[in-house]
Amino acid sequence: MHQEKQARVNREIKARNVLLIDKDGKNVGNIQLFKALNMASEIGLDLVEVSSGKGTPVCRIMDYGKWRYEQSKRTKKNKSSKQGFKEIKFRPNTGDNDLVYRAKRVDQFITEGYKVKLSVRFKGREIEHMYSTGKDLLERFLALITVNHKMIGSAKTEGRNITLWMIANE
Numbered sequence: 001m002h003q004e005k006q007a008r009v010n011r012e013i014k015a016r017n018v019l020l021i022d023k024d025g026k027n028v029g030n031i032q033l034f035k036a037l038n039m040a041s042e043i044g045l046d047l048v049e050v051s052s053g054k055g056t057p058v059c060r061i062m063d064y065g066k067w068r069y070e071q072s073k074r075t076k077k078n079k080s081s082k083q084g085f086k087e088i089k090f091r092p093n094t095g096d097n098d099l100v101y102r103a104k105r106v107d108q109f110i111t112e113g114y115k116v117k118l119s120v121r122f123k124g125r126e127i128e129h130m131y132s133t134g135k136d137l138l139e140r141f142l143a144l145i146t147v148n149h150k151m152i153g154s155a156k157t158e159g160r161n162i163t164l165w166m167i168a169n170e
Contacts, residue, residue: 008049009064010037018049018059030056085115085165090141092126092133103144110147110168118164127160134162 020028020036040047046064049057086109120134152165
């Protein structure tokens with residue numbers, strides 16, 4: 001189990017002197033811990049150790065609960081942008097309603113931060129018309145996508161497939 005390092009708050013801080021930053025972000029200076037705790041409690045906020053190095057720890061007067069909430073939102077956002085990819089497969093004779101449904105799914109995947117791979121699979125004699133049919137199908141499909149996106153490269157032939165990669169346009 002992965003356990004995050006918790007910041008020390010109020011009475012958990014062990015140092016005698018701290019480098020204090022007030023609630024507005026101004027550097028107060030090097031003061032004794034009990035004075036910093038009194039200043040924080042007068043305002044109704046917490047004293048949080050934001051950096052502990054070899055010297056005196058840096059402490060800031062802030063709302064600890066709000067700070068933790070913002071930190072968790074930031075880590076969730078970073079995780080969502082590092083997700084893998086989704087693949088949407090279809091064939092040259094895929095119906096229009098299926099294309100509309102898959103286009104909605106691609107819109108959803110792109111907004112969630114996924115990289116999307118579109119694959120058109122050809123079998124048997126369909127390969128004879130692979131380029132013309134595949135190109136037309138991909139153009140029709142891309143016209144159905146409503147989310148702002150960009151292609152990574154162009155459509156490529158991989159054996160019996162034509163593939164195209166897409167990501168969100170930032």
